Amino acid sequence: MINVEQLIFEYPNLRALDEVSFHIPQGSITALVGPNGAGKTTLLRCMAALEQPVSGNIRIDGIDVLEHPRECHRIIGYLSDFFGLYDRLTVRQCLHYVARAQGIADEDCAAAIARVSKGLYITDRLDVLAGTLSRGLRQRVAIAQAIIHSPRVVLLDEPASGLDPEARHELAELFLDLQKQGMTLLVSSHILAELEAYSTDMLVLREGKIIEQVAIKTHAHAQDFKLSLATPVANLTAVLQSIDTLKVLKVEQDQSALLQVQGDSLQQHELLKTLLARNLPICEFAKITSNLQDAYLDTIRQRP
Amino acid sequence: MNLNPEFQRQLSLEFSPARLVGVPLVLGVIFTLTYFLDHQNQTSVTAQSALGLFLLMVSFWGARQAVDSVLEEQRSHTWDTQRLSALDPWTMVCGKLLGSTLVVWYGGVICLMVYGLTAKNTSNLFWVYSYALSSGLLVQNISLLLSLIALRKGQINSNSVIIGLAILAAFTIGSWIMPLSENPQALQTIPDATWYGINTTTQFLTLISVCCALFWCVVGNYRLMAQELRIRTLPSVWLAFALFLIVYTGGFIEAKQFGEYFYTSAFGICLTLSYLIAFAEYNEPMRIKRLLTYITQENWQRAAEELPLWCVTFVLASLLALPLSFSPPADIDELHVYPIAILLLLLRDIGIFLFFSFGKNPQRAFSLTLLALILLYGVFPGIFSAVKLDGMVAVFFPLVSDSLVLSIIYMGVQSALVWYFLYQRWQESV
Incomplete structure (x- = not known):
């Protein structure tokens, strides 16, 4: 345009x-x-x-x-x-x-x-x-x-x-x-x-x-989630990558991960069930609300 | 009804019911007073007052209205809304000029009607009315033109200067019209005029000249408004105006002296126009940069659009300088008319003005240039003349030099110096 x-x-x-x-x-x-x-x-x-x-x-x-x-x-x-x-x-x-x-x-x-x-x-x-x-x-x-x-x-x-x-x-x-x-x-x-x-x-x-x-607002069905585990899981990256409905953005110390999840609330619910079914000690599974201010400040910090 | 929106808006703002009633009421009170004065003194005080009031209203009040119709937009931050509208320049000019001044003309027509009813001398009524109406329109058009120039130069608080000029114009018009209204024989005392061998009355030629001036003012307003609306304009109209002035003025040269004075007159007109437009135009360093960029890109259309208008009349003056250089010098008293030296003088003076215009405070460019020119044309030559150093006088004012070559060298060096410093300043600015 x-x-x-x-x-x-x-x-x-x-x-x-x-x-x-x-x-x-x-x-x-x-x-x-x-x-x-x-x-x-x-x-x-x-x-x-x-x-x-x-x-x-x-x-x-x-x-x-x-x-x-x-x-x-x-x-x-x-x-x-x-x-x-x-x-x-x-x-x-x-x-x-x-x-x-x-x-x-x-x-x-x-x-x-x-x-x-x-x-x-x-x-x-x-x-x-x-x-x-x-x-x-x-x-x-x-x-x-x-x-x-x-x-x-x-x-x-x-x-x-x-x-x-x-x-x-x-x-x-x-x-x-x-x-x-x-x-x-x-x-x-x-x-x-x-x-x-x-x-x-x-x-x-x-x-x-x-x-x-x-x-700022990507596709409505793709959202970022943070996954935290109570204890580290050795093969966390492999476990996560084996699930089709998510994309692994980052894994930290085999205990937390940043995921991009496709689908609506029901599909997010299904994903959580799948993760629990893989015996992951999940203590947090939360949507990340990245705001404009964060994005702006990130940009400013990254490009001095 | 699809009225001109700008005209309609101006009417809403200026032609309030209070004014609709108030204007005739105030005029009625004034004419009642003059009626009683008339009765006591047996003079046509009412008629003279009506004409005087008309001139004051259309000039002073009319000029103020015309100026405010443009500058007030900028002060109120509404100018961008108008620039972004779909209105064309002609609609804008007509809407502003006629809409803002309609209330003035409402009062003016009442004054002219009172004048027509009370004037003892009605033999010149046609001329008085014609001059009054055409000059009133001219003053308002010039005011609009000056306000558009002021707007372009960012001098949005120039109301008082423009209105002052309008009052001056009112007195000038008055000095011409008032005798016609008082004395039935006034026209007989004015000698006839000749234009290109056509014999006509002076009053007719004056009226035609005022109408021509009005036409060019309207054209000027249209062009300036078009530029404000971001419509591209070429300098062709400025060239046409210069040619018109040359042809018009040439008509007043006696037939037997035509060949001798025509080029000199045309040269003088081009010089005057170059000075006027250089001072009137908005001179910004970025415009020169854009001009050079377009020239580099060989985009001649855009380059012509960015070309400062003084360049057009300067080129025309240079063309006229050629035949003048080979003709016998038309000396004025002790001054020698050296066309090339005069062209260089023009270049130097415009260079000085541009030097100040490209500085940190371009608003002061005009006053600083005026000061510099007073020093160069008056003070320095005066000092050297007082101490009998005539050679040094010629350095600053080369037209007193008896040597053509020396006068060209003096002016060439000065112009080169000024333009060198101007170039330095321009480079710092862009």
């Missing part, structure tokens, strides 16, 4: 993006993470064709962004870190303006406004001036503006900053809902816990370079 190749962007005396290349699959929610000044906002602005890089290629849904920036604008929604609302207009007027500006016919605007306001829980605020809204509500209106034309790709720069936990939870649900509708999302944020609720992939950017791209 999104292909970025060898992207270079420079400010005077500073290379903000240094030969950045990555691919984002359709229907994914990719977390763009990195420390302050890593180049996240610049990358998003280049992808939204708001900034012109020195060189490189960006393709979104087959459109060459640098060659045809206006065509790119038609298929993307962009939320900047400043929400960009017209404070003197009501929420309905703001949404109506953006809908019309995005080419939605006047007679279809009401339906589009109703759709996005329902999805963002702002139906009861439509006739309120945007300038009087709280930060959380302003942010929802800004997202509504970004998606009112049902873009195929949505780029969001720090969408959850300043939101309370409840608003963040609602935001996560919204992103998952957008994903179900077939949209591809790229979300930059500092709050890794918030990204974890919905991200399928993670892009780590540091000093203008992509240092890691990982899939």
Whole structure:
């Protein structure tokens, strides 16, 4: 869906993006993470064709962004870190303006406004001036503006900053809902816990370079488990490898192992029975919930 | 109804019910006052006030509205939303210009109606109305143009400067229109004008000139808006504008002196345009890097898009300098018009401006350049002139030198030095 190749962007005396290349699959929610000044906002602005890089290629849904920036604008929604609302207009007027500006016919605007306001829980605020809204509500209106034309790709720069936990939870649900509708999302944020609720992939950017791209949520039927034994078993690796429904990732001192297990809860139950049937002194068999923060910190530690 | 969305939004913001009622109410109070003053003094105070108020409203208030329609977007962080919209540049320009100033024109039309009803001298009414409307539109268009330039240069707090210029324009227009409105014989006292041998009235030629200026302002607004919306533009329109100015100005040269002065006039226009656009354009080191990258890749289309516009008029001036160099020098008092030396002067001055623009504080580039040019053109020559070192005066201002070769050497050395330092600074920046 999104292909970025060898992207270079420079400010005077500073290379903000240094030969950045990555691919984002359709229907994914990719977390763009990195420390302050890593180049996240610049990358998003280049992808939204708001900034012109020195060189490189960006393709979104087959459109060459640098060659045809206006065509790119038609298929993307962009939320900047400043929400960009017209404070003197009501929420309905703001949404109506953006809908019309995005080419939605006047007679279809009401339906589009109703759709996005329902999805963002702002139906009861439509006739309120945007300038009087709280930060959380302003942010929802800004997202509504970004998606009112049902873009195929949505780029969001720090969408959850300043939101309370409840608003963040609602935001996560919204992103998952957008994903179900077939949209591809790229979300930059500092709050890794918030990204974890919905991200399928993670892009780590540091000093203008992509240092890691990982899939956070792998196949739904493959999960990592930790197996611990009360006492060491000499041939533990061989025993485990003889079972078809698991893959041995790591064995430590014949007493613990990291396994990748295929299948749903019932199959996990069957696997546990099989392990017990092999007379293994199991004292722990637990799912490993590797979180985004761990993945990010691992990446940062591994690549100083 | 599918109205221009930007126009509709501007209307929602600017044409509030309070203004709809308030504007005629305030004007009504003012005209009631002038009506009583009229009655007492037996003069057309109301008519003059109506015209004066019209000029102030369309210039001062209109300019402010036009400027805010662009710069306020950036200050409110809504500009990106507009840039990412599907609106085309023409819709944006019309929407902003007409939408933001409609309330101003609402008041302005009331003023013109009052003027029409109360003016004692109605013989010049057509000209007064024509000038008032066209100049009002021109001032607002220029304000929008300047605000788009300011936006591109990141000078989003330039409102007061632009509005100040608009007030100046209002006084200039007023000095032209007011006599027409007061004196029925005013037009008879103005001599006729000739343009390329066509005899016409000065008032007609002035009106046509204002309309041409308005046309080019609209074109300029369209181009700048297109650039903001990331639509690629070639420098062809700038070239067309320069050629238009050359042809237009050439029409005022007397037929018998045409051959003698046409090239000089065209050369002067190209120089002036080069200075103006060099100061007006957004000069960033990365643009030059992109330009060089495209040239290296032999991507001429992209290279032309990145080419600074002053280069276009500089090349045109260089072409005009050739015939001028072989014609008798058109000296002005003690100054010698050496085309090559003047071109080098232009290069030096633009080099100085770019040197400051590529520095750490490009916002100060204009004032620093102005200071440098005052030193180079005024202070240093003045000091050497005072101590009778005329040779040294020519070093800084070579047009006083009697030797063409020396003037070229002086300017060549200075330009080379400035561009050497500029190159160093550019390399540090990219």
